[in-house]
Amino acid sequence: MEDIKTLNGIGSRRATLFEKKGIRSVEDLLYFFPRTHEDRTKFSNIAACVPSEYVCIRAKIFAPVKETRIKKNFTVYSVTIFDDSGAMNVVWYNNRFVKDAFRTGEECMFYGKIGFNRGKKELQNPVFEKGNSGRQIGRIVPVYPLTEGLTQKMVCSAMEQAIERTGRIAEYIPKEIRSRYEIAEINFAMRNIHFPESFENYEIARKRFVFEELLILQLAILNRREKNFGVRGVRFKNTKCITDFTSALPFELTSAQKRVLGEISADLESERPMNRLVQGDVGSGKTAVAAAAMYAAYKNGYQSAIMAPTEILANQHYETFLRFFKDMPVRIVLLTSSVTKKNDLYEAIESGDADIIIGTNAIIQEKVEFKNLGLAVTDEQHRFGVSQRACLVAKGENPNVLIMTATPIPRTLSLILYGDLDVSMIDELPPGRKPVSTYAVGENMRRRVYSFLDKHIKNGSQAYVVCPLIEESEKNDLANAKGIFDKLAAIFPQYNIGLVHGKMRAAEKDTIMRDFVDGKIDILVSTTVIEVGVNVPNSNIMIIENAERFGLSTLHQLRGRVGRGQDQAFCIMFVHSDNEITKKRMKIMCRSNDGFYISEEDLKLRGPGDFFGTRQHGLPELKIANLFCDMDILKSAQKAATEIESGEFSKNCDLSILRKKVDKLICDNIVLN
Ligand code: ADP
Numbered sequence: 001m002e003d004i005k006t007l008n009g010i011g012s013r014r015a016t017l018f019e020k021k022g023i024r025s026v027e028d029l030l031y032f033f034p035r036t037h038e039d040r041t042k043f044s045n046i047a048a049c050v051p052s053e054y055v056c057i058r059a060k061i062f063a064p065v066k067e068t069r070i071k072k073n074f075t076v077y078s079v080t081i082f083d084d085s086g087a088m089n090v091v092w093y094n095n096r097f098v099k100d101a102f103r104t105g106e107e108c109m110f111y112g113k114i115g116f117n118r119g120k121k122e123l124q125n126p127v128f129e130k131g132n133s134g135r136q137i138g139r140i141v142p143v144y145p146l147t148e149g150l151t152q153k154m155v156c157s158a159m160e161q162a163i164e165r166t167g168r169i170a171e172y173i174p175k176e177i178r179s180r181y182e183i184a185e186i187n188f189a190m191r192n193i194h195f196p197e198s199f200e201n202y203e204i205a206r207k208r209f210v211f212e213e214l215l216i217l218q219l220a221i222l223n224r225r226e227k228n229f230g231v232r233g234v235r236f237k238n239t240k241c242i243t244d245f246t247s248a249l250p251f252e253l254t255s256a257q258k259r260v261l262g263e264i265s266a267d268l269e270s271e272r273p274m275n276r277l278v279q280g281d282v283g284s285g286k287t288a289v290a291a292a293a294m295y296a297a298y299k300n301g302y303q304s305a306i307m308a309p310t311e312i313l314a315n316q317h318y319e320t321f322l323r324f325f326k327d328m329p330v331r332i333v334l335l336t337s338s339v340t341k342k343n344d345l346y347e348a349i350e351s352g353d354a355d356i357i358i359g360t361n362a363i364i365q366e367k368v369e370f371k372n373l374g375l376a377v378t379d380e381q382h383r384f385g386v387s388q389r390a391c392l393v394a395k396g397e398n399p400n401v402l403i404m405t406a407t408p409i410p411r412t413l414s415l416i417l418y419g420d421l422d423v424s425m426i427d428e429l430p431p432g433r434k435p436v437s438t439y440a441v442g443e444n445m446r447r448r449v450y451s452f453l454d455k456h457i458k459n460g461s462q463a464y465v466v467c468p469l470i471e472e473s474e475k476n477d478l479a480n481a482k483g484i485f486d487k488l489a490a491i492f493p494q495y496n497i498g499l500v501h502g503k504m505r506a507a508e509k510d511t512i513m514r515d516f517v518d519g520k521i522d523i524l525v526s527t528t529v530i531e532v533g534v535n536v537p538n539s540n541i542m543i544i545e546n547a548e549r550f551g552l553s554t555l556h557q558l559r560g561r562v563g564r565g566q567d568q569a570f571c572i573m574f575v576h577s578d579n580e581i582t583k584k585r586m587k588i589m590c591r592s593n594d595g596f597y598i599s600e601e602d603l604k605l606r607g608p609g610d611f612f613g614t615r616q617h618g619l620p621e622l623k624i625a626n627l628f629c630d631m632d633i634l635k636s637a638q639k640a641a642t643e644i645e646s647g648e649f650s651k652n653c654d655l656s657i658l659r660k661k662v663d664k665l666i667c668d669n670i671v672l673n
């Protein structure tokens with residue numbers, strides 16, 4: 001690959017700037033796509049210009065540039081220009097390069113913003129070019145995402161040179177595929193993605209690169225699926241026993257739970273190891289489903305493990321499982337960093353004495369060896385890195401894998417995000433759940449909110465008060481939650497108030513959480529550490545401070561902590577922002593209790609950039625495709641990928657470069673690897 005320094009004007013200093021954007025080679029540069037384009041094709045005449053608009057003007061210079069020093073470090077340069085319609089002043093601030101740039105009477109092109117000064121229009125700080133064939137004016141100009149020190153001009157000039165060499169890019173999507181999906185040829189597309197002759201051409205070019213990007217990603221995903229396909233793993237001979245387990249539960253499973261369990265059973269009995277993601281809104285009852293599958297493991301003579309992201313949650317699962325498996329000769333163990341007599345536990349796990357292992361990431365330490373892990377469950381998978389998940393799986397020999405998440409991924413997107421997993425959906429809540437009444441309020445309501453709180457706590461309820469991490473800095477995080485804690489302690493001396501925050505030691509946090517679970521604490525002030533999975537049926541009020549700082553999915557998860565008991569639950573969000581988008585987002589929260597709806601709406605408001613910026617899914621960052629807007633292209637790319645894999649295209653379809661690109665993507669990305 002040609003080094004970017006082979007381009008004129010790029011020495012090692014500029015190369016470093018480009019490198020900050022991940023650009024090392026000319027090819028990298030070509031794939032550095034513009035953020036947007038500016039239409040600078042239409043010229044206005046001077047008389048028709050309107051203040052605050054950006055315009056292109058072609059005009060003549062009336063007189064030499066005037067230099068006016070206003071004060072130290074502030075000099076204004078101005079020149080009068082004219083066309084058939086009138087005359088206007090052009091000004092630049094502190095730009096001494098313009099001083100000798102013009103000759104009287106010569107024709108120039110300008111692009112800039114029209115301002116207003118002493119009752120007159122003027123053109124402020126425009127770019128300008130001479131002659132007729134413009135590079136920055138008179139055409140559609142790309143706007144690149146920059147970094148400090150890198151200018152549009154530098155990128156454009158480098159890009160123009162790179163494009164001039166584009167005659168040399170070899171096409172790697174064969175014609176047969178391109179004509180079936182109406183995809184433009186690479187060299188045309190490359191020119192027009194950067195310097196389009198028209199916006200129609202730009203769209204054609206963009207479609208090509210979106211398709212290409214998604215096709216490569218989809219091929220990589222299929223490739224991985226393929227790899228897993230032939231794998232033989234742990235197989236459970238018989239899972240009918242699951243009904244023994246479920247009929248002994250203190251409740252009847254919802255039909256969604258039953259359906260998902262059916263899907264799991266089929267996986268468990270097949271030769272291919274299960275690789276299933278179960279999505280279900282908070283409170284939909286994922287734990288019982290996991291427990292049933294783990295029961296099947298036990299009955300088939302295998303160990304199973306469930307890994308939870310926090311100690312509190314692991315403890316809670318442990319207690320739940322003890323109840324579920326009461327009166328059964330199953331040995332259940334809890335392994336977290338704070339349990340004692342770890343060596344005994346390790347031994348029980350290794351010897352096969354322990355049937356069901358519940359824990360935090362303590363269970364993936366090297367010291368922990370299983371006798372025969374047949375089912376590995378990860379709870380609240382978004383809290384775990386991909387590698388942690390892989391570590392757990394590696395504790396067995398191709399065990400069945402079950403992943404549970406409450407982070408709702410819109411249906412339309414789960415295919416690409418979890419293309420290599422089978423997805424099940426628990427899309428129903430247990431009966432009798434009342435939606436949490438949700439309100440967004442301003443600071444002026446604080447007293448009323450507190451008297452509401454008082455009334456409910458007097459009646460025996462418990463409440464959460466959640467504060468955001470104001471900054472990453474631990475001090476502020478603490479100060480904020482601590483401030484609220486102090487305030488509440490002063491207002492409600494008669495109640496027990498607890499405080500947990502992210503910087504506490506796990507044992508400390510645990511004690512306080514335990515006291516809350518046991519009802520010894522009335523109001524629990526916390527940072528978002530309580531977000532995941534904890535179940536305290538008696539708590540039915542949640543107050544969220546600075547709710548505008550949270551993503552809607554997080555707010556929804558937080559809210560899911562309440563409303564687990566019989567009583568009507570409330571979620572009150574303090575909002576300190578008048579921002580229109582914030583208002584819309586809060587409205588969505590107040591209106592809906594449906595996690596999928598909320599995440600879809602959030603996606604619309606925030607755009608997928610943010611949504612997928614979280615890297616939870618671990619997939620490569622997309623350069624140009626927008627999974628939300630490019631759904632149609634995604635579908636054709638998925639179709640094309642399937643056709644390619646099933647050998648539908650003719651033999652003389654050369655896919656070798658495309659395959660190399662797929663391999664590179666797989667190589668660079670651990671999820672696909
Ligand atoms: P999540 O999906 O958020 O992990 P849990 O598994 O913690 O939800 O379940 C939430 C609560 O609902 C638990 O108290 C659980 O016992 C209860 N539950 C689960 N399934 C049912 C059901 N079918 N009917 C009634 N209650 C249920």
Ligand code: MG
Pocket residue numbers: 286287379533
């Ligand atoms: Mg859960």
